[in-house]
Amino acid sequence: MIFDAFEEFAGALPRAGALAGLDLGTKTIGVAVSDGLRSVATPLETVKRKKFTQDAEALLDILNKRSICGLVLGLPRNMDGTEGPRAQSTRAFARNLSRLWEGPMGFWDERLSTVAAERALLEADTSRARRAEVIDHVAAGYILQGALDRLAYLGRG
Secondary structure, X not given: OEEOOHHHHHHHOOOOOOEEEEEEOOOEEEEEEEOOOOOOEEEEEEEEOOOHHHHHHXXXXXXXXXXXXXXXXXXXXXXXXXXXXXXXXXXHHHXXXXXXXXXXXXXXXOOOHHHXXXXXXXXXXXXXXXXXXXXXXXXXXXXXXXXXXXXHHXXXX
């Protein structure tokens, strides 16, 4: 089930269990996962996009192997908060994936997540070639960590 409001997504999650975060690009999908207590997001891998069925198969393999109980998709809003074609593409991907996976899915505003990931990789003195390899799943880690922090805040409230 897909939730537009993050609070509703939080309410649909079981008490514990790992989450996955996705940074959907046109050529790749960055994947990050959390620990079962949902405190730390870890960048996992980058899936090269092909056709939806192949992309979904690769993602479902990850979700099932890691017993993922919820999915956070980065929603690429414009800087003014509006949604353009990339956000609509992300929503369509979520709708298609929800036909194959029954867990709760929520969206997280991903504005500047790639910029933050790039900055962190530059500070770590990562080579240009290595940055190109890992930027998408590092950005997915930033997306997921933001969502985990929000979940922790909601849990205290």
